[in-house]
Amino acid sequence: MENKMEWWKQTSIYQIYPWSFQDSNGDGIGDLPGILTRLDQIRDLGVETIWFSPFYKSPGEDFGYDISDYTSIDPRFGTMDDCDKLIREIHKRKMKVVLDMVMNHTSDKHPWFLESKSSKENPKRDFYIWHKGEKKVPNNWISMVGTSGWNYDETTDESYYSNFLSFQPDLNYRNPKVKKSMFGVLDFWLNKGVDGFRLDIFNSIYKDEGFRDNPSSFRYFPTPDNHDEAFFQKKQYNLNLPESFQFAKEVRKHISKYKQKPFLIGEVSGSDKILKSFLGEKADGLNLVFQFELIHFDYKAQFFKDLLEKNEREFPAPYTPTYVLGNHDQRRFIDRLGGDVRKAKVLSAFQFLARGIPVVYYGDEIGRKEGRIPNFFGKDPIAKMNRFVPLFLCNLLGIYINRDNCRLPMLWDTTEQAGFSKGKPWLPVGQFQTEDTVVYQKTKNDSLWNHYRSLFHLRKTSSVLKEGNIKTKLSHHADVLCFERTLGKIVVIVYLNFGEKEIKETVSKGSKLLYSFGGAEVLGDKLQLTGHSGAVFEIRLKK
Ligand code: GLC
Ligand code: CA
Numbered sequence: 392m393e394n395k396m397e398w399w400k401q402t403s404i405y406q407i408y409p410w411s412f413q414d415s416n417g418d419g420i421g422d423l424p425g426i427l428t429r430l431d432q433i434r435d436l437g438v439e440t441i442w443f444s445p446f447y448k449s450p451g452e453d454f455g456y457d458i459s460d461y462t463s464i465d466p467r468f469g470t471m472d473d474c475d476k477l478i479r480e481i482h483k484r485k486m487k488v489v490l491d492m493v494m495n496h497t498s499d500k501h502p503w504f505l506e507s508k509s510s511k512e513n514p515k516r517d518f519y520i521w522h523k524g525e526k527k528v529p530n531n532w533i534s535m536v537g538t539s540g541w542n543y544d545e546t547t548d549e550s551y552y553s554n555f556l557s558f559q560p561d562l563n564y565r566n567p568k569v570k571k572s573m574f575g576v577l578d579f580w581l582n583k584g585v586d587g588f589r590l591d592i593f594n595s596i597y598k599d600e601g602f603r604d605n606p607s608s609f610r611y612f613p614t615p616d617n618h619d620e621a622f623f624q625k626k627q628y629n630l631n632l633p634e635s636f637q638f639a640k641e642v643r644k645h646i647s648k649y650k651q652k653p654f655l656i657g658e659v660s661g662s663d664k665i666l667k668s669f670l671g672e673k674a675d676g677l678n679l680v681f682q683f684e685l686i687h688f689d690y691k692a693q694f695f696k697d698l699l700e701k702n703e704r705e706f707p708a709p710y711t712p713t714y715v716l717g718n719h720d721q722r723r724f725i726d727r728l729g730g731d732v733r734k735a736k737v738l739s740a741f742q743f744l745a746r747g748i749p750v751v752y753y754g755d756e757i758g759r760k761e762g763r764i765p766n767f768f769g770k771d772p773i774a775k776m777n778r779f780v781p782l783f784l785c786n787l788l789g790i791y792i793n794r795d796n797c798r799l800p801m802l803w804d805t806t807e808q809a810g811f812s813k814g815k816p817w818l819p820v821g822q823f824q825t826e827d828t829v830v831y832q833k834t835k836n837d838s839l840w841n842h843y844r845s846l847f848h849l850r851k852t853s854s855v856l857k858e859g860n861i862k863t864k865l866s867h868h869a870d871v872l873c874f875e876r877t878l879g880k881i882v883v884i885v886y887l888n889f890g891e892k893e894i895k896e897t898v899s900k901g902s903k904l905l906y907s908f909g910g911a912e913v914l915g916d917k918l919q920l921t922g923h924s925g926a927v928f929e930i931r932l933k934k
Contacts, residue, residue, distance in 0.1 A: 399587065399678055400711045401857035402487065403743070403850055404750045405438040408719045409446045409468055410454060411800045412727055413751060414812035421800070421811070422475050423469035432829070433486040433862075436756065436840075437847025441481060442589050442656075444487040444719055446474070447678050450500050452558050453772050454798075455491075455500035456591060461576040477582055489588035489656070494573050495595045496559040498847055502914065504560050504570075509816075511547050517566045520552040520598060529650060531604045532629045535592065535613070536773060537622045542628065554595040554770055564596055564638065576875050581646060587654040590677065593669065593909040594659040596635045599628035612790055615683040620662045631661055636668040639676035654678035656713070663705045674709045679748060682713045690734060692872040692889040695741055696863050697872060703861060712747035717755055719798055722791050725758040732758055733923035736842050736908050740925045743846035744885045746876065751841035752849040754801055756843035762821050769793040770818065804830040842908055849927065850904055855883045868894045871920065877934060880932040886911070891922040904929040 413425030423446065433441065445455035446468040455465070468483050479744055481488050497504055506515035527543045527550050534540040534554050541550040542557045551560050561567050577588065581728045590607050613621035639657065639798040655679040659669050677906055684698055688710040696858055702712040716738065726736045735758055742749040753759075760838035765782050774879045784888045785792050800820050803810030805828055809820045825831050832840035850856045859878035866873045867931045868892025884902065890909075896918045907923030916924055 396858050397654075398487075398652065399464055400709075400748075402439045402748060402849055403437075403699040404440045404442050404656075404748060405433065405436075406442045406444065406718060406750065406752050408444045408449075408753060408798055410817060411798050411811070411920050413801065413803070413817070413848075415911055417812060417814035418467070418811050419814040419816045420467050420868055422467065423464070423473040427473070427477055427480060430480055430484060432653070434486060436844050437851055438486060438751075439851065440487040440489055441489060441537055442750075445493060445839045445900075446492045448489070449541075449692045450498055450558075452469065452498070453556060454491055454770075457500075457554075457559050458493050459502075462579050470849055472731060474608040475583065482584065486599070488584075489589055489592060489654075490585050492577070492581055492588040493591040493912075494554060494562070495592050496555060496561045499558045499560055502535075502786045505561075508546055508551070511549070512897070517563055518569055518572075520563045521547075521549045522602065523549065525725070527555060527929060529629075530596075531624070532602075533605070533622045533624050533626070535595070535618045535621075535630075536776065538776075540876065554597065554598075555592065556776075561598070562597070564634075568715075569749070570641075574642075577642070577646060581651075581653060583834045584651060585653065586651050587656065587678075588646075591635055592659075593639070593657040593677070594630050594661065594665075596638055597632040599632065602878065604629045605629065605695075612788065615686045616660050617662075619665075627846075631665050631668075632657070633668075634881050636671075636676065639669050640671055643671075643678065649821075656681065657708065663692040663701075667705065667710075670706075670710060677715050679711060681715050681750065682747075683715055685716050685724075685738070685742065688727075688738070690728065690738070690889060692870050695887070696873050698875075699745055699861065699863050702745075708746075710746070714742040714745060715749055715750045716742055717752035717797065718750070719752070720791075720794055721797060722783075723752075723759060723761045723797050724755060726761040730758075730760065731923075733840055733909055736924050737889060737925055738842060739839075739846060739870070740908065740927075743850055744876070744883075744927065745874070746859070749850075752797075752844070754799075756840050757827060757829055758839045759799070759802060759827070760821075760823075762799045762819065764793055764795050764818075766793045771798075772793045802828045804828050814912055837908075845906055845908070853883065853905075854878055855881045855929075861884065866896065868896075870894065871896065880934070882930045882932065884930065885925070886918060886920060888920040888923060894920045896920060898928065901929060902930050905929050931932045 415425035415585040426666045432751035448460035448463045448465045453489045503518045506520045515675045528541045543550045551562040563833045576596045608620040608625045610620045656679040706712045714740045767778045771794040772894040800811035800816045811828050832838035855878040862875050864873040905927045907926040910921035912919045
């Protein structure tokens with residue numbers, strides 16, 4: 392059957408955090424030439440699209456999410472030639488490249504901001520949001536990190552606004568010149584052939600023109616999918632503005648003319664209604680948004696059934712849901728599972744077999760574990776802000792502060808620095824066993840790495856899994872999630888056992904086993920599902 396659906400609706404995404412993937416020159420920081428040496432392995436894993444966290448020129452105070460030049464490569468990561476080569480080599484291997492684009496803010500060392508803050512008359516003054524008036528703190532807006540978003544600057548006796556950290560001043564998208572400059576940046580990269588952008592805190596792009604005060608809320612702690620009511624404040628006027636929904640459409644339209652058919656995936660947060668507003672009523676906004684429900688899963692079949700059904704209700708085709716198990720801001724998912732690899736297999740199988748885009752964070756395919764670095768010793772600016780908050784308290788309250796812990800170097804092999812670097816890594820590799828490394832897991836049939844490899848390949852080669860619709864089915868067992876994917880005359884049936892107990896299911900006649908894991912076995916017309924196992928069947932309908 393000819394495959395007509397847009398490519399980005401069918402892809403799988405693998406996120407690389409460049410600082411921690413592969414160092415090539417012994418300075419302890421991952422780099423582009425290092426990544427180049429690992430591309431064959433990424434292809435062999437079956438990855439279709441690679442998303443890179445930022446490697447543009449940056450002071451690195453927020454590890455690249457504070458950009459000082461959008462069209463050059465930070466020397467710690469390599470050169471523009473390395474980058475061109477990287478894009479070329481990824482394409483040669485039939486994979487796609489997505490860059491991280493921080494449109495909301497720049498670094499305070501960006502020449503635009505240096506000019507902007509130099510005087511009120513500077514032509515770049517209005518590139519940022521300066522509050523003109525007497526008050527240093529003109530309203531009650533709280534940033535996404537829980538502090539006032541206003542930052543007083545002595546040079547001109549005015550305050551500028553930042554919705555994240557104070558060294559990340561927000562650009563002013565009400566100034567047409569800012570839009571034009573940022574579209575120029577997108578063009579620069581699209582002309583180099585990149586296939587899409589991940590849009591950093593896109594929910595923050597516009598702020599209320601009248602600077603109205605936000606109403607209060609009852610909630611203190613933010614969650615990955617809701618910043619909007621945290622710190623006792625509803626972020627009505629500094630997040631998720633209607634102008635931001637509109638801007639999503641503008642960016643989509645702007646990039647659509649490129650022949651590689653690039654796409655946008657937005658980091659936004661809030662209710663499904665808000666996510667949908669970013670996607671557009673006619674699916675004409677951001678192509679995709681990250682959906683973070685799997686970051687706080689409840690490891691029970693019912694949770695995943697509800698999630699599937701909810702996504703089909705709220706985001707039916709042509710919308711494409713996304714399933715995110717981790718990223719560079721969240722506790723590693725294997726740690727959220729208490730280190731249980733069997734459960735990790737069930738969860739990742741869910742992520743790859745459901746209708747939607749699986750987003751995999753580097754290292755999750757080997758069950759890379761969290762670090763235990765206390766906030767006090769954290770390099771992460773959020774950890775520095777909270778340096779006196781002990782780690783046990785964060786764990787007790789279920790809040791995640793020191794993001795260093797999910798950014799530790801990749802574990803390639805059993806050499807001293809796990810094959811990541813010949814020097815001293817910027818973050819410690821930490822303790823690890825032989826079984827934790829890629830090199831070892833590749834040789835073991837039942838390893839997590841081989842499971843991920845099977846899942847990537849299963850999706851890659853199955854148009855039913857890529858394009859088919861989805862329906863949950865009733866199982867007689869509360870611990871089993873069963874769903875069907877259908878395209879034309881082919882049906883793929885998935886069984887996942889979230890319980891400890893062994894369970895038997897009856898298999899329909901004519902089913903062909905495509906994949907099983909965790910000890911699931913077919914005996915006659917019965918599927919024997921051991922605890923935390925799963926199986927995938929295909930049936931070809933006659934009519
Ligand atoms: C996003 C990024 C995070 C960064 C922040 C500010 O949430 O994922 O790492 O610190 O935006 O750019
Ligand atoms: Ca390096």
